[in-house]
Amino acid sequence: xxxxxxxxxxxxxxxxxxxxxxxxxxxxxxxxxxxxxxxxxxxxxxxxxxxxxxxxxxxxxxxxxxxxxxxxxxxxxxxxxxxxxxxxxxxxxxxxxxxxxxxxxxxxxxxxxxxxxxxxxxxxxxxxxxxxxxxxxxxxxxxxxxxxxxxxxxxxxxxxxxxxxxxxxxxxxxxxxxxxxxxxxxxxxxxxxxxxxxxxxxxxxxxxxxxxxxxxxxxxxxxxxxxxxxxxxxxxxxxxxxxxxxxxxxxxxxxxxxxxxxxxxxxxxxxxxxxxxxxxxxxxxxxxxxxxxxxxxxxxxxxxxxxxxxxxxxxxxxxxxxxxxxxxxxxxxxxxxxxxxxxxxxxxxxxxxxxxxxxxxxxxxxxxxxxxxxxxxxxxxxxxxxxxxxxxxxxxxxxxxxxxxxxxxx
Numbered sequence: 001x002x003x004x005x006x007x008x009x010x011x012x013x014x015x016x017x018x019x020x021x022x023x024x025x026x027x028x029x030x031x032x033x034x035x036x037x038x039x040x041x042x043x044x045x046x047x048x049x050x051x052x053x054x055x056x057x058x059x060x061x062x063x064x065x066x067x068x069x070x071x072x073x074x075x076x077x078x079x080x081x082x083x084x085x086x087x088x089x090x091x092x093x094x095x096x097x098x099x100x101x102x103x104x105x106x107x108x109x110x111x112x113x114x115x116x117x118x119x120x121x122x123x124x125x126x127x128x129x130x131x132x133x134x135x136x137x138x139x140x141x142x143x144x145x146x147x148x149x150x151x152x153x154x155x156x157x158x159x160x161x162x163x164x165x166x167x168x169x170x171x172x173x174x175x176x177x178x179x180x181x182x183x184x185x186x187x188x189x190x191x192x193x194x195x196x197x198x199x200x201x202x203x204x205x206x207x208x209x210x211x212x213x214x215x216x217x218x219x220x221x222x223x224x225x226x227x228x229x230x231x232x233x234x235x236x237x238x239x240x241x242x243x244x245x246x247x248x249x250x251x252x253x254x255x256x257x258x259x260x261x262x263x264x265x266x267x268x269x270x271x272x273x274x275x276x277x278x279x280x281x282x283x284x285x286x287x288x289x290x291x292x293x294x295x296x297x298x299x300x301x302x303x304x305x306x307x308x309x310x311x312x313x314x315x316x317x318x319x320x321x322x323x324x325x326x327x328x329x330x331x332x333x334x335x336x337x338x339x340x341x342x343x344x345x346x347x348x349x350x351x352x353x354x355x356x357x358x359x360x361x362x363x364x365x366x367x368x369x370x371x372x373x374x375x376x377x378x379x380x381x382x383x384x385x386x387x388x389x390x391x392x393x394x395x396x397x398x399x400x401x402x403x404x405x406x407x408x409x410x
Contacts, residue, residue: 029061030293034285035077035087037070038315042254045313046134052309053300060293068172071356078103078288085294088133089284091352091359092121092400095130098286100397104129105287108295109302115339116405117348118282118320131302132282134310135320136252137338138349139185139278140270142238148247153271155189158248159221166246167225168237169370176363177351178234179218179370181279182250184350186221187214189274193345193404196277200350201399202358202391207379215375230370241268252281253316253335260314263331270335277404278338281349282320311336322407340407347404355399358382358390 038046043066050062067073071090077083083103089095098104107128111119114132122130141151141158152158169179188196191210198204199211206212225246238257240246249256250273258268272278285301287294300306307319312328318336327333338344351359365378386392391399
């Protein structure tokens with residue numbers, strides 16, 4: 001007996017086979033999520049590295065999750081068991097915290113090419129837990145060479161000068177960090193690496209001795225620049241230099257608002273703030289899931305190949321990989337050379353090394369100080385936070401180390 005619906009059935013079967021063949025020809029990509037804090041040119045540089053990786057790994061799709069509130073977002077994701085595969089760690093203190101809580105996983109990554117103290121801060125013993133993918137030198141004083149004479153390489157001499165500083169402390173959820181970096185830089189220069197390490201590790205009081213002196217020195221240095229500093233974005237503050245509103249700025253090249261050509265031509269240039277020890281920092285990436293594709297991507301991020309791509313994109317990134325020596329921008333390349341030089345002791349950013357609760361309190365205290373509050377009660381409150389929540393607390397994990405190191409001691 002003839003079945004009138006047979007042609008329809010054959011068409012349906014044929015269509016099904018065709019669709020199946022299409023889906024078989026285009027397998028679904030494996031996704032890797034990575035939480036990052038970068039925006040603007042910093043994100044553009046990172047994304048160029050992502051696209052290079054995806055080109056060589058067509059089966060993997062990297063999905064950045066951009067957030068300015070990295071600490072809060074990552075804590076919430078971990079607490080809700082909705083972790084990203086990878087994340088930029090808010091601080092090296094956070095590396096210790098997440099590792100101790102068994103959320104941060106060990107990496108199968110070779111970081112032998114990375115200089116100290118960056119390499120050691122991503123490790124626990126011989127095990128690697130985080131990769132310093134983007135480095136900075138923070139102890140730099142910037143000026144416009146067309147209108148300002150070269151400043152001295154010492155805070156003592158700078159205090160004696162009559163400079164107006166470009167000061168902005170606003171940075172979203174982490175507002176206050178530019179002042180925290182500055183205070184740490186003064187302490188490192190005026191005291192020594194041992195005092196600096198002890199303070200960042202919770203073994204020095206905030207309200208006396210060299211730590212209190214560093215706060216007072218900073219307050220006196222920027223006294224004429226504090227008005228509205230707590231609400232002025234740190235990058236916008238540097239733009240005042242171009243309108244002759246201020247003459248000197250403090251911080252890493254990546255935090256300055258300069259165009260590449262302005263720096264390349266030495267229109268805006270720098271001196272280190274010390275002849276001996278400098279404050280450095282880095283963005284570390286760690287892994288929170290057992291994704292094999294995430295392993296592939298973080299190995300690539302750690303590679304010399306990826307680092308060479310990254311530093312020659314916009315954003316003025318530096319690499320702590322000693323094999324990365326060629327920079328398109330000569331000024332950027334000179335600063336990167338500091339990371340490989342035996343001339344300086346490099347000490348990691350104190351606020352980034354502190355327990356996250358202590359660094360958050362440090363940033364708030366900087367804002368309060370800039371807004372006119374007296375330092376004595378602020379420093380006493382920081383002592384209390386350090387003793388109850390920081391590394392001085394009996395239940396706290398050990399502080400990260402080594403905080404200071406010489407890149408090429410021999």
